[in-house]
Amino acid sequence: MSKNVKVNVEYLTRVEGHGNIVVNVKNGKLEECRLDIVESPRFFEGMLRGRSIFEAQHITSRICGICACGHTLASIQAAEDAIGFIPTEQTIKLRKLLLHLENLDSHILHIYLLVAPDLLGVKSFVPLIHTHNDVVRRALRMKKACNDVCDVLVGRHVHPISAIVGGFTKLPKEKDIDTMLEILESIQVDMAPTIELGASLKFPEFQRETEYVGLVNDTDEYPLLSGDIGSTDGLRMDKHDYKKITNEFVVPHSSAKHTKASRDSYMVGALARVNLNFEKLHPKAKKVANAIGLKPITTNPFLNTAAQLIECIHSLEDSIKILKEFKNDGVDYAQAITVGLNENGQIPVKAGKGVGAVEVPRGILFHEYEVDKKGMIVNANCIIPTGQNCNNIEKDMQKLVPEVLDKNQDEITLLMEMLVRAYDPCISCSAHFLNVKYIDC
Amino acid sequence: MKKVKVAFFDFTCCEGCQLQVANMGEALLDVLDLIDVVEFREVMSEKSSTYDVAIVEGSITTPHGVERIKKIRKTAKVLIAYGSCAAIGGINGMKNNFDLKDIREYVYQKDAKHFDTIPTRAVHQVVPVDYTVTGCPVYIPEFVKVLKAALMGIAYNVPDNAVCVECKLNENECMYDKGIACMGPITRAGCNSWCINNGNICYGCRGIVSNPAEKGQKDILEKYNISLEWIENKINMYNKPRELGELKTDE
Numbered sequence: 307m308s309k310n311v312k313v314n315v316e317y318l319t320r321v322e323g324h325g326n327i328v329v330n331v332k333n334g335k336l337e338e339c340r341l342d343i344v345e346s347p348r349f350f351e352g353m354l355r356g357r358s359i360f361e362a363q364h365i366t367s368r369i370c371g372i373c374a375c376g377h378t379l380a381s382i383q384a385a386e387d388a389i390g391f392i393p394t395e396q397t398i399k400l401r402k403l404l405l406h407l408e409n410l411d412s413h414i415l416h417i418y419l420l421v422a423p424d425l426l427g428v429k430s431f432v433p434l435i436h437t438h439n440d441v442v443r444r445a446l447r448m449k450k451a452c453n454d455v456c457d458v459l460v461g462r463h464v465h466p467i468s469a470i471v472g473g474f475t476k477l478p479k480e481k482d483i484d485t486m487l488e489i490l491e492s493i494q495v496d497m498a499p500t501i502e503l504g505a506s507l508k509f510p511e512f513q514r515e516t517e518y519v520g521l522v523n524d525t526d527e528y529p530l531l532s533g534d535i536g537s538t539d540g541l542r543m544d545k546h547d548y549k550k551i552t553n554e555f556v557v558p559h560s561s562a563k564h565t566k567a568s569r570d571s572y573m574v575g576a577l578a579r580v581n582l583n584f585e586k587l588h589p590k591a592k593k594v595a596n597a598i599g600l601k602p603i604t605t606n607p608f609l610n611t612a613a614q615l616i617e618c619i620h621s622l623e624d625s626i627k628i629l630k631e632f633k634n635d636g637v638d639y640a641q642a643i644t645v646g647l648n649e650n651g652q653i654p655v656k657a658g659k660g661v662g663a664v665e666v667p668r669g670i671l672f673h674e675y676e677v678d679k680k681g682m683i684v685n686a687n688c689i690i691p692t693g694q695n696c697n698n699i700e701k702d703m704q705k706l707v708p709e710v711l712d713k714n715q716d717e718i719t720l721l722m723e724m725l726v727r728a729y730d731p732c733i734s735c736s737a738h739f740l741n742v743k744y745i746d747c
Numbered sequence: 748m749k750k751v752k753v754a755f756f757d758f759t760c761c762e763g764c765q766l767q768v769a770n771m772g773e774a775l776l777d778v779l780d781l782i783d784v785v786e787f788r789e790v791m792s793e794k795s796s797t798y799d800v801a802i803v804e805g806s807i808t809t810p811h812g813v814e815r816i817k818k819i820r821k822t823a824k825v826l827i828a829y830g831s832c833a834a835i836g837g838i839n840g841m842k843n844n845f846d847l848k849d850i851r852e853y854v855y856q857k858d859a860k861h862f863d864t865i866p867t868r869a870v871h872q873v874v875p876v877d878y879t880v881t882g883c884p885v886y887i888p889e890f891v892k893v894l895k896a897a898l899m900g901i902a903y904n905v906p907d908n909a910v911c912v913e914c915k916l917n918e919n920e921c922m923y924d925k926g927i928a929c930m931g932p933i934t935r936a937g938c939n940s941w942c943i944n945n946g947n948i949c950y951g952c953r954g955i956v957s958n959p960a961e962k963g964q965k966d967i968l969e970k971y972n973i974s975l976e977w978i979e980n981k982i983n984m985y986n987k988p989r990e991l992g993e994l995k996t997d998e
Contacts, residue, residue, distance in 0.1 A: 347851075347854070347855070347864060348759060348839060348842075349842050349845075349850050349851070349853075349854050349864070350854075351853070351854050352842070352845060352849075352850035352851075352854045353838075353841040353842055353844070353845070353850070355845075355853070361984075364950060365841070365984070368761050368763075368837075368883065369761060370761050370762075370763070371760075371761040371762045371763020371764065371765070371767075371884065372762070372763070372766060374761070374763060415766075415769065419769065419790050429791065429792040429793050430787075430791035430792055430793055431790065431791075432779075432784065432791060432793070435779065443773055443776070446769075446771075446772045446775055446776070447772060447773055449769060449770060449772065450770060450771070450772030450773070453772075460945070461941065461944070461945035462884070463770065464763040464764075464770070464884040465883060465884055467941065467942050467945040467946075467947045468945045468946050468947060470947070474946075475945065475947050476945050476946035642946070644925065644946075645927065645946065645947050645948055646922070646925070646926070646927035646928070646948065
């Protein structure tokens with residue numbers, strides 16, 4: 307077939323951050339296929355040097371507005387690991403709740419506002435205000451509800467206030483727990499039509515086997531906040547060995563650093579987690595997964611959006627469970643942490659290194675800090691889910707383009723955009739770090 | 748009434764302030780009754796070459812960013828600097844605490860040459876700005892106030908009194924009385940003392956008041972035995988770019 311296709315999407319829309327898609331087919335042969343990251347570098351790892359470990363959360367939360375709570379939790383975990391602080395059970399439980407809210411909030415934003423417009427054939431949610439008013443209202447209502455729960459728990463969702471190294475500066479009162487439960491139960495009502503919408507969406511047909519990477523554990527809990535690193539190819543290792551999984555490497559003829567584990571590339575995110583830990587999902591989530599035919603191992607990356615829907619149900623139900631337990635057992639307010647000058651010596655500090663590995667909306671996120679004996683940061687490293695996915699996205703594009711050459715250029719462009727969007731890339735995050743391709747902006 | 752065309756643009760930032768708009772919930776639909784959002788890359792694929800109001804998020808940190816903000820300024824009748832990164836340089840300004848060559852090489856090693864960067868500046872240090880919404884992230888009630896002012900063509904001034912004023916009204920126990928230093932006394936109010944209400948300190952994200960009563964502050968520092976270095980360190984978290992002047996064309 308002698309066909310020429312040139313796709314050049316500058317500033318891909320409805321994603322977080324700035325990325326370009328470049329596809330070039332000449333005489334039916336794929337010559338070029340790239341996802342370029344064109345975000346301005348921000349140098350977070352460099353800026354952290356010389357800062358107190360107690361400031362790391364506040365600063366790294368600002369890496370990303372969408373996953374600010376995820377960065378917060380990974381940062382705190384790495385910081386506590388570095389200084390040898392062990393959080394209480396209550397603190398861990400509240401952090402799990404915060405992580406659920408983060409995943410729920412982000413997935414709803416992605417499913418409704420970023421992906422659904424493509425599948426409904428429009429450019430954004432704005433035209434849907436007229437054609438699907440109830441859907442738009444439901445989306446905005448659910449998004450706000452997640453935010454409102456975060457407001458109660460940590461002050462706000464974008465750059466949470468009360469979650470810090472050591473625990474929480476403010477613990478939810480009895481009435482706060484009731485408020486959070488009430489809001490989450492209102493989301494339950496909206497979840498039913500959300501599932502219906504999700505089940506009705508037609509995702510493009512495409513399969514490519516790859517390795518799926520995420521947290522794993524030996525308990526019945528769906529691992530999000532802690533665990534070992536595992537993969538569908540059978541890798542398993544302690545979180546401190548994360549660099550053996552991410553294996554940043556340089557691509558010939560490019561300044562890019564990509565990641566690979568057992569194969570050429572791997573995928574992280576909701577689909578990877580569902581593929582790895584399907585049996586540990588909440589029964590309600592599993593039931594819906596069965597109904598829409600999502601089962602491990604699903605190898606269609608477009609279905610990452612469907613996996614996010616399944617995780618929404620899981621996170622919502624588990625959040626309600628956690629809050630009901632707090633309602634029954636009460637909260638120990640003596641565990642509130644006072645922020646301040648080295649936390650007024652409340653938390654002892656020693657020199658060391660620590661790693662945080664947390665499943666945030668887009669996949670496994672790593673923070674690593676090294677501190678001196680005063681708790682000042684000497685070195686910092688962050689590896690972001692989207693950075694890990696970049697290589698896999700390009701491999702998908704390379705397989706998908708030849709399969710769809712019978713379509714016209716606009717259709718191919720849209721399909722490429724949809725593929726990248728399915729990964730829910732957070733380019734704003736990933737571009738601050740080494741492991742992504744960069745071209746001059 | 749013809750709707751005002753509004754476009755959102757992002758520069759170097761986390762895009763969290765744009766997200767605050769999506770977090771308004773169904774109230775967003777009331778706002779959309781008044782304005783016509785013609786470009787908002789984070790949530791829309793539509794693009795437009797004309798607009799009346801440009802809402803700009805992020806700080807200016809690359810040569811490309813300088814050119815882009817100049818173009819936007821030419822097109823827009825009204826330009827709103829949205830969020831601390833745009834308003835005061837914000838957290839990106841921490842980069843200015845380091846030698847730029849050194850920090851580039853620390854993060855990107857031998858690939859550093861690909862990462863063009865200039866000292867972080869607020870938008871008003873590069874082009875004239877008509878309205879400012881500060882805060883990391885922005886406080887939505889304040890954004891709505893500014894948007895109303897912009898649509899009506901009346902002035903909005905960021906409060907120039909200290910966060911302490913709001914903090915007192917919220918009946919929080921003073922951090923200094925608890926033996927903890929806080930940026931509240933020198934930081935611009937308007938956030939309803941958001942962080943202190945939630946048990947944390949003020950980090951100065953809204954910018955420094957124009958008259959920080961330095962002598963009085965020194966008395967406070969002495970009284971509570973807090974070093975000037977601590978305060979400077981915290982100021983440099985969000986407010987470092989204020990040391991720079993306006994961007995010169997040859998920079």
